[in-house]
Amino acid sequence: MFRYIVRRLLQMILTFFGATFVVFALMFANQDDPVQALAGEKPVSASLREALTERYHLDEGLLSQYWYYMSNLLTGDLGESISGREIGTLLEDSWPVTVRLSLMALVIAAALALGAGVWSAIRRGSVFDNGILAFTLLLLALPIVVLAPVAQWIFGMELGWFPATASRNASFYALLLPALVLATTVVATQLRVTRTSVAENLRADYVRTARAKGLAPRRVIWVHVLRNSLIPLVTLIGVDLGVLMSGALVTEGVFNIPGVGSKLAQGIRTEDGPMVVGFVSVLVIVFLVMNLVVDLLYAALDPRIRYE
Amino acid sequence: MLGKRPWRMAAIAAAISLLVAGCGSGDSEDPTAAGNTVVIGISEPQHLLPTNATDSSSAQVLNSLFYPLVTFDAEKNPVEVAAEKISVAKGNRVWTIKLKPGFTFHNGEPVTAQNYIDAWNYGAYKPNAQGGGYFFDRIAGYADLNPLDPDGDGPEKAAEPTTNKMSGLKKIDDLTFQVTLSAPFASFKSVIAYSVFFPLPKAAFSSDGVIAKGFEENLIGNGPFKMKGSWVHDDKIVVEKYADFKGVVPKVDGVTWKIYGDQMAAYADLVDNNLDVQTTIPTDALANAPADLGERFQKSENSVFEFIGFPTFLPQYKNPNVRKAISMAINREEIASQIFLGSRTAAKSFVSPVVSGYRENSCGEPCEYNPTKARELYQQNGGPKEIKITYNVDGGHKSWVDATCNQIRASLQVNCIGEQEPKFAVMQDKLQKHQDIGLIRLGWIMDYPLMENYLNPLYGTNGGSNYYGWSSAAFDTLVKEGSKAATPEASIKKWQEAEDILAEEMPVIPLRYGQNVYGYSERVTNVEVDLFSRVNLYELETLA
Numbered sequence: 001m002f003r004y005i006v007r008r009l010l011q012m013i014l015t016f017f018g019a020t021f022v023v024f025a026l027m028f029a030n031q032d033d034p035v036q037a038l039a040g041e042k043p044v045s046a047s048l049r050e051a052l053t054e055r056y057h058l059d060e061g062l063l064s065q066y067w068y069y070m071s072n073l074l075t076g077d078l079g080e081s082i083s084g085r086e087i088g089t090l091l092e093d094s095w096p097v098t099v100r101l102s103l104m105a106l107v108i109a110a111a112l113a114l115g116a117g118v119w120s121a122i123r124r125g126s127v128f129d130n131g132i133l134a135f136t137l138l139l140l141a142l143p144i145v146v147l148a149p150v151a152q153w154i155f156g157m158e159l160g161w162f163p164a165t166a167s168r169n170a171s172f173y174a175l176l177l178p179a180l181v182l183a184t185t186v187v188a189t190q191l192r193v194t195r196t197s198v199a200e201n202l203r204a205d206y207v208r209t210a211r212a213k214g215l216a217p218r219r220v221i222w223v224h225v226l227r228n229s230l231i232p233l234v235t236l237i238g239v240d241l242g243v244l245m246s247g248a249l250v251t252e253g254v255f256n257i258p259g260v261g262s263k264l265a266q267g268i269r270t271e272d273g274p275m276v277v278g279f280v281s282v283l284v285i286v287f288l289v290m291n292l293v294v295d296l297l298y299a300a301l302d303p304r305i306r307y308e
Numbered sequence: 309m310l311g312k313r314p315w316r317m318a319a320i321a322a323a324i325s326l327l328v329a330g331c332g333s334g335d336s337e338d339p340t341a342a343g344n345t346v347v348i349g350i351s352e353p354q355h356l357l358p359t360n361a362t363d364s365s366s367a368q369v370l371n372s373l374f375y376p377l378v379t380f381d382a383e384k385n386p387v388e389v390a391a392e393k394i395s396v397a398k399g400n401r402v403w404t405i406k407l408k409p410g411f412t413f414h415n416g417e418p419v420t421a422q423n424y425i426d427a428w429n430y431g432a433y434k435p436n437a438q439g440g441g442y443f444f445d446r447i448a449g450y451a452d453l454n455p456l457d458p459d460g461d462g463p464e465k466a467a468e469p470t471t472n473k474m475s476g477l478k479k480i481d482d483l484t485f486q487v488t489l490s491a492p493f494a495s496f497k498s499v500i501a502y503s504v505f506f507p508l509p510k511a512a513f514s515s516d517g518v519i520a521k522g523f524e525e526n527l528i529g530n531g532p533f534k535m536k537g538s539w540v541h542d543d544k545i546v547v548e549k550y551a552d553f554k555g556v557v558p559k560v561d562g563v564t565w566k567i568y569g570d571q572m573a574a575y576a577d578l579v580d581n582n583l584d585v586q587t588t589i590p591t592d593a594l595a596n597a598p599a600d601l602g603e604r605f606q607k608s609e610n611s612v613f614e615f616i617g618f619p620t621f622l623p624q625y626k627n628p629n630v631r632k633a634i635s636m637a638i639n640r641e642e643i644a645s646q647i648f649l650g651s652r653t654a655a656k657s658f659v660s661p662v663v664s665g666y667r668e669n670s671c672g673e674p675c676e677y678n679p680t681k682a683r684e685l686y687q688q689n690g691g692p693k694e695i696k697i698t699y700n701v702d703g704g705h706k707s708w709v710d711a712t713c714n715q716i717r718a719s720l721q722v723n724c725i726g727e728q729e730p731k732f733a734v735m736q737d738k739l740q741k742h743q744d745i746g747l748i749r750l751g752w753i754m755d756y757p758l759m760e761n762y763l764n765p766l767y768g769t770n771g772g773s774n775y776y777g778w779s780s781a782a783f784d785t786l787v788k789e790g791s792k793a794a795t796p797e798a799s800i801k802k803w804q805e806a807e808d809i810l811a812e813e814m815p816v817i818p819l820r821y822g823q824n825v826y827g828y829s830e831r832v833t834n835v836e837v838d839l840f841s842r843v844n845l846y847e848l849e850t851l852a
């Protein structure tokens with residue numbers, strides 16, 4: 001087990017460098033004129049252009065820019081965004097609220113998926129099962145660019161149940177509506193997967209045995225069946241956490257949450273290479289760690305799986 | 309071992325998640341203003357150091373923290389505010405600025421002439437890369453602080469500036485300083501109203517010419533409000549009344565500048581009464597705004613000027629009559645009311661109505677919609693078979709460019725297409741390389757309310773925004789003569805003559821003037837949004 005974890009961590013380092021280089025190269029390829037992007041449509045004076053170009057090495061090639069970035073990174077300096085803010089501070093400022101938002105969304109989605117998924121697996125073909133099917137199809141069909149503003153308009157502005165926008169230090173309550181909206185992006189798949197997996201296991205031999213030996217039906221389903229049905233769901237949830245963090249782009253914009261998503265969008269808009277790479281690097285780490293955690297959880301759920 | 313207690317693990321994981329999600333929620337401070345304070349929506353300012361701040365959000369915040377040397381009266385004439393008297397000698401070259409006594413910065417430092425000189429020198433010094441640095445280029449000695457790279461992109465590096473002090477700035481006494489310009493300019497007084505010309509206290513500098521770390525987050529100004537806490541990036545900037553302020557005291561006790569990444573989010577808060585003023589209602593909300601806000605939905609004039617430029621390196625648009633014909637093919641009023649829902653007005657002059665010297669319809673017949681005459685003129689002069697209008701897709705221009713093209717197609721009976729470029733910078737780049745990108749959509753926001761601020765940058769041979777390369781020696785001379793003229797009135801006369809050349813030559817097609825389309829909550833009254841799209845904080849009141 002220990003050796004397995006060490007091997008995975010070593011692989012992560014390689015993946016990390018590879019990923020940052022790819023992102024850096026992509027940002028570099030997308031870069032037309034960061035100095036102008038910063039100024040919008042205002043003309044940039046020659047003097048200012050020269051000073052900024054020199055400060056951020058904008059006239060140099062991809063490899064030398066990547067070298068400047070990496071040599072700073074290895075000394076723990078994430079560099080400066082092109083608007084002059086320290087990327088380290090930007091990360092510190094924007095991560096907590098995104099983590100809160102995506103964890104809330106994840107807990108909401110997982111709870112819904114588990115409850116409704118198990119229930120509709122038990123009552124296959126019932127009104128509830130079909131209703132849930134229609135509902136998940138609806139959610140899958142509605143893109144978040146529609147859902148987020150509509151939810152804000154109905155529940156925030158018209159009905160007034162929730163605040164229309166949140167902020168960095170938003171309360172649990174203020175984040176609830178954005179978290180619900182964000183949860184809809186993943187809940188449908190999670191729910192379908194839970195239902196299928198549970199339905200499959202309900203027909204397994206060990207379930208029949210458990211029933212035959214007189215175990216309470218509740219125990220059969222929530223302990224015996226569910227535990228064996230969780231592996232695909234856990235895989236999904238692990239990947240979803242990363243998806244939620246990076247996918248909060250739209251939700252964060254609509255609800256005015258200054259998190260990772262909105263900063264990433266801003267970085268891409270202003271062609272700010274170091275800023276995008278900084279944020280994406282952390283996202284890469286989140287994905288890698290979540291994948292490791294998911295793999296370790298398999299062993300916890302199914303004793304037959306062992307890691308050497 | 310792990311396998312024994314999966315449920316406990318899951319429970320712990322869920323508990324941690326909820327804990328993390330919940331923590332930090334203790335700070336549920338309601339941003340809604342309490343008492344006699346207001347909440348005004350802005351975007352995240354790019355910078356707050358006055359010499360580096362050129363976007364409208366930072367200008368709004370700075371205007372609450374600082375007191376300008378001059379401001380503009382109803383006729384857009386500059387009047388002294390923090391300055392007691394601004395006088396000029398030697399044929400408009402040497403300006404003497406005398407400050408009002410008794411003013412202090414928020415840290416108690418008296419405001420002196422040196423504070424202005426230090427701030428302006430910092431702004432003009434090239435290695436500081438200040439966004440507003442170009443404002444100082446009229447002052448003698450600016451060139452010494454900004455040596456340019458002799459061969460552009462070539463291998464040679466620009467020389468280091470030899471000094472960081474402009475020779476044109478001279479302190480006379482504690483409250484008086486002298487500004488010598490490199491060339492006479494009768495309207496310099498209008499220029500220094502801009503936020504770039506605000507003073508900085510001694511506390512702003514850690515040593516000569518170096519801004520102290522963290523100053524930008526904790527600005528110290530000379531204005532009616534002072535910072536309450538630091539600038540919380542992407543969240544808010546809170547300012548409160550400064551008790552020792554000697555100028556005109558605003559009626560509200562404080563302002564929370566709430567920062568929005570998306571103006572639609574701000575609009576949602578405005579409708580919910582969580583936000584008191586939004587200076588620019590987003591286009592997507594314009595259709596609903598009159599119903600949502602009623603009387604609290606308002607318009608006022610601003611300096612935005614939108615137009616289409618003719619790249620003069622393209623042979624097919626060399627003939628001014630072709631340019632006039634295309635202009636006459638466009639029905640400006642229809643687009644302003646149908647596409648922009650009345651948030652713009654039709655433009656028929658080459659400068660905005662907000663500057664003195666503006667004449668209604670100075671463009672004359674070529675800006676009047678007349679499809680029959682347009683087609684005749686176009687055919688007589690052999691206009692091109694196809695017209696292309698290039699625009700950047702990230703600016704929401706598609707609908708009006710398409711509408712304009714439809715009108716051109718109907719009037720001139722030639723094909724017209726809207727060509728998309730991903731970004732403004734790409735468009736600029738293609739123009740510089742003289743590629744055939746057809747007509748280009750452009751806009752302009754003034755820096756100071758003078759005709760010159762439209763004429764020179766947009767149509768001057770060396771104008772910073774003259775991307776289409778139109779050049780006329782007669783025009784340049786008239787603009788220059790206007791700047792040198794003895795009085796502002798004489799300047800305007802020359803500038804109007806220059807504008808007449810534009811009407812004959814039509815280097816661009818004036819299309820629309822912008823307007824501030826703003827809204828406010830039920831909590832506030834007397835909301836005015838000025839020509840710089842800033843809320844007038846001195847008039848704003850709460851309904852308590």
